[in-house]
Amino acid sequence: MNYQFSTRVPKTNEDPVGNILKVAGSSDVISFAGGLPAPELFPVEALKKVTNEVYDQEGRSALQYSIAAGYPKLREQIVARMAQSGINTTVDNVMISTGSQQSIDLTAKMFINPGDTVIVEQPTYLCALDVFRSYGANLVGVEMDDDGMKMMALETALQAHPNTKFIYTIPSFQNPTGRTMSVARRQKVIELAEKYDVIILEDDPYGAIRFAGTAVAPIKHFDQSGRVIYMSTFSKILAPGMRLGWIVADTALIKKFTLMKQSADVHSDNLTQHIVARFMAEYDIDAHIQKIQSVYGQRERVMVAAMAEHFPASVHYSRPEGGLFIWVEIPGNIDTQALFETCIAHNVAFVPGDPFYPNAATPGTFRLNYSTMAEDQIKIGIERLGTAIKETMANAVKV
Amino acid sequence: MNYQFSTRVPKTNEDPVGNILKVAGSSDVISFAGGLPAPELFPVEALKKVTNEVYDQEGRSALQYSIAAGYPKLREQIVARMAQSGINTTVDNVMISTGSQQSIDLTAKMFINPGDTVIVEQPTYLCALDVFRSYGANLVGVEMDDDGMKMMALETALQAHPNTKFIYTIPSFQNPTGRTMSVARRQKVIELAEKYDVIILEDDPYGAIRFAGTAVAPIKHFDQSGRVIYMSTFSKILAPGMRLGWIVADTALIKKFTLMKQSADVHSDNLTQHIVARFMAEYDIDAHIQKIQSVYGQRERVMVAAMAEHFPASVHYSRPEGGLFIWVEIPGNIDTQALFETCIAHNVAFVPGDPFYPNAATPGTFRLNYSTMAEDQIKIGIERLGTAIKETMANAVKV
Numbered sequence: 140m141n142y143q144f145s146t147r148v149p150k151t152n153e154d155p156v157g158n159i160l161k162v163a164g165s166s167d168v169i170s171f172a173g174g175l176p177a178p179e180l181f182p183v184e185a186l187k188k189v190t191n192e193v194y195d196q197e198g199r200s201a202l203q204y205s206i207a208a209g210y211p212k213l214r215e216q217i218v219a220r221m222a223q224s225g226i227n228t229t230v231d232n233v234m235i236s237t238g239s240q241q242s243i244d245l246t247a248k249m250f251i252n253p254g255d256t257v258i259v260e261q262p263t264y265l266c267a268l269d270v271f272r273s274y275g276a277n278l279v280g281v282e283m284d285d286d287g288m289k290m291m292a293l294e295t296a297l298q299a300h301p302n303t304k305f306i307y308t309i310p311s312f313q314n315p316t317g318r319t320m321s322v323a324r325r326q327k328v329i330e331l332a333e334k335y336d337v338i339i340l341e342d343d344p345y346g347a348i349r350f351a352g353t354a355v356a357p358i359k360h361f362d363q364s365g366r367v368i369y370m371s372t373f374s375k376i377l378a379p380g381m382r383l384g385w386i387v388a389d390t391a392l393i394k395k396f397t398l399m400k401q402s403a404d405v406h407s408d409n410l411t412q413h414i415v416a417r418f419m420a421e422y423d424i425d426a427h428i429q430k431i432q433s434v435y436g437q438r439e440r441v442m443v444a445a446m447a448e449h450f451p452a453s454v455h456y457s458r459p460e461g462g463l464f465i466w467v468e469i470p471g472n473i474d475t476q477a478l479f480e481t482c483i484a485h486n487v488a489f490v491p492g493d494p495f496y497p498n499a500a501t502p503g504t505f506r507l508n509y510s511t512m513a514e515d516q517i518k519i520g521i522e523r524l525g526t527a528i529k530e531t532m533a534n535a536v537k538v
Numbered sequence: 539m540n541y542q543f544s545t546r547v548p549k550t551n552e553d554p555v556g557n558i559l560k561v562a563g564s565s566d567v568i569s570f571a572g573g574l575p576a577p578e579l580f581p582v583e584a585l586k587k588v589t590n591e592v593y594d595q596e597g598r599s600a601l602q603y604s605i606a607a608g609y610p611k612l613r614e615q616i617v618a619r620m621a622q623s624g625i626n627t628t629v630d631n632v633m634i635s636t637g638s639q640q641s642i643d644l645t646a647k648m649f650i651n652p653g654d655t656v657i658v659e660q661p662t663y664l665c666a667l668d669v670f671r672s673y674g675a676n677l678v679g680v681e682m683d684d685d686g687m688k689m690m691a692l693e694t695a696l697q698a699h700p701n702t703k704f705i706y707t708i709p710s711f712q713n714p715t716g717r718t719m720s721v722a723r724r725q726k727v728i729e730l731a732e733k734y735d736v737i738i739l740e741d742d743p744y745g746a747i748r749f750a751g752t753a754v755a756p757i758k759h760f761d762q763s764g765r766v767i768y769m770s771t772f773s774k775i776l777a778p779g780m781r782l783g784w785i786v787a788d789t790a791l792i793k794k795f796t797l798m799k800q801s802a803d804v805h806s807d808n809l810t811q812h813i814v815a816r817f818m819a820e821y822d823i824d825a826h827i828q829k830i831q832s833v834y835g836q837r838e839r840v841m842v843a844a845m846a847e848h849f850p851a852s853v854h855y856s857r858p859e860g861g862l863f864i865w866v867e868i869p870g871n872i873d874t875q876a877l878f879e880t881c882i883a884h885n886v887a888f889v890p891g892d893p894f895y896p897n898a899a900t901p902g903t904f905r906l907n908y909s910t911m912a913e914d915q916i917k918i919g920i921e922r923l924g925t926a927i928k929e930t931m932a933n934a935v936k937v
Contacts, residue, residue, distance in 0.1 A: 140765060140788075142737070142791065142794075144649060145649055145651045145654075147647055147648070149797055178601070183597040183601065186601070187593035187594075187597070190593070191589075194583075194586035198580070199582060200577070201779055202580045202779040203577050203580075204574055204779065205779060237807075241802060244801060244802050248546055249543055249546070250543060250544055251544055270801050273647075273798075274544070304542065336539075364539050365539055378601035378602070378809075379601075379804075380603065380809050381807055381809050382804065391541065394551045395543065398547075401639075401668075403639065403640060404639050404640040405639045407636075408779070408780055408807040409779035410780050411807055
């Protein structure tokens, strides 16, 4: 039959990134296209031990329905972690979500009426763009440099779009660029949000994975008026299969979030919430995160060294101080899709930049991931990538 | 600050049912207000055993990101279960959700444009009403009798509302009434959906918990054209803390559901999906469900026997053949809220009927739950309830 979908449903079933991941998943291809945490770092034995304790000591309550805001002991653990990173908050300001994706979806559902403007970094996390579009947002991209969103461009966008509901930013080790917003800009973005009376949606999945440079406080740290909705997740610091994230916001907002959450999925997996709360009570999650930082930092250095060796000097790439991604920009109006196909011919893959842009994409841009790959594979893959880039640039010059 | 929410957000933070559950949760009160499965029936030891196997044999993949449609082995198990209940389907027609609440939310998001009509049973599951309202649905209730939705009333509603997107029904052991739609009406509802070109959303969380009468095939069994979206859950047959449900629908719809699911929470908890798949592979879930049927059936009979003894003869109540709920209707335009307060004074509680109605509620109606209470408590509670009903009816007559 002919289904009559709502306007929120994407017209096509096309999944360009899914298609890329399929091509990149071929066994001969060295793929930098993914965005997965390194599974060899998952603390399987520790999780198994605390899971057994959950079954033995609180099994029936962990398996029963629970409250929408989330398991109170887990929220207490999160409050303590937040204090470490410069956010002083309370259990009543924290809601557990079914991962950051749900935090983004609930925020979008809560604020966006069709036609409202959402300001985003350009490029940004593509699945956030999908969500904002599904609720009818008018997406406005703001250019970035190595210090994050450009503040003059942001103010211009705010002036031009008085119907802006919120600014969506990933200030630390951004997806896809790996860039980090400077302290000065974090303070400035709050100032602009105050001036133009908009909300800031601070998405911080990677902030804890810093392997170089100096820690920077979250934007939420500078928030005086409840204007920042902060969200993070256990996906990158523990394991993404257990879909658990959290939101920190003004209590008035958490009340609304909790109502929306109840309608969305009643509450997040209660067994998993108990497992993670117990893991944090019995193990040193900071020591675990240091292991992740160390492994990812080493892989990033190997990748960057290989890029310095094999990429043409004119190619620009970000130097992330944490997170999972490097952003590459090739000069000269290179056709990213043609480059992708050349790379596949050389058995190496990336995610082309296009889907990360809210509107028109900058050609010749792409994202590389270094978190899941062994060092020797990184070296071989980057060498192949360098060859493909050189070929493509040479062909572009000829045309 | 003054937050500017979207039109999807409820204006108030009032949570009438939450308030009732709080009052009902006082230690002196015997509460029939909840809707929880009996925790003493959760197969904790079996789940612990299979969880250890998941960690030992597939821990890293269970803890990693997975695909939005859900763990293929779990979907295979569901296909086999569906065949038992009269739905012949394939893995490509099944998507895992984060519980039935998410299945309802995704369906609503997928089909409802503001102003579209959704036809519902009257009364019906209140959290479905909240979801439909949040997407701007025009809710139209159809009256029921002991055989479910009245088909003439349904056709009248379909004629009156040509902008109907779907009919939402809980055909087996409905929440809140405990009623089951007859086979003849299941066939008729398909016929009407064909005639008026609408979708049917068949919500079946309780269908497996039949403790009396004869099995009736799901509406989906009679679907020839992909018009029925069937949804069920592990919440009532296994454990609700692990938020896992499923949708069975036409492959074209499952593709869209999967896109929407990816935006909503990427995928459901992967660890829990592995646990449940392994539980179903190694244990006899039908034997487990028989235990639930037996315990709930006994509690229902005890409750009904006590109602026959202590309720005035003029009070009508449903006789469910399965599920968790009995629906009570008191004649004579009784004020349900006044009755609730009298009951609390007598230390017994229920959920008043009002929030289950899409529009105006029938006075003197309420829902009783029998799944979580020991038999002696059921007897005492129903005796108290009988006293409170008699008092309230006597007062109403005086006025």
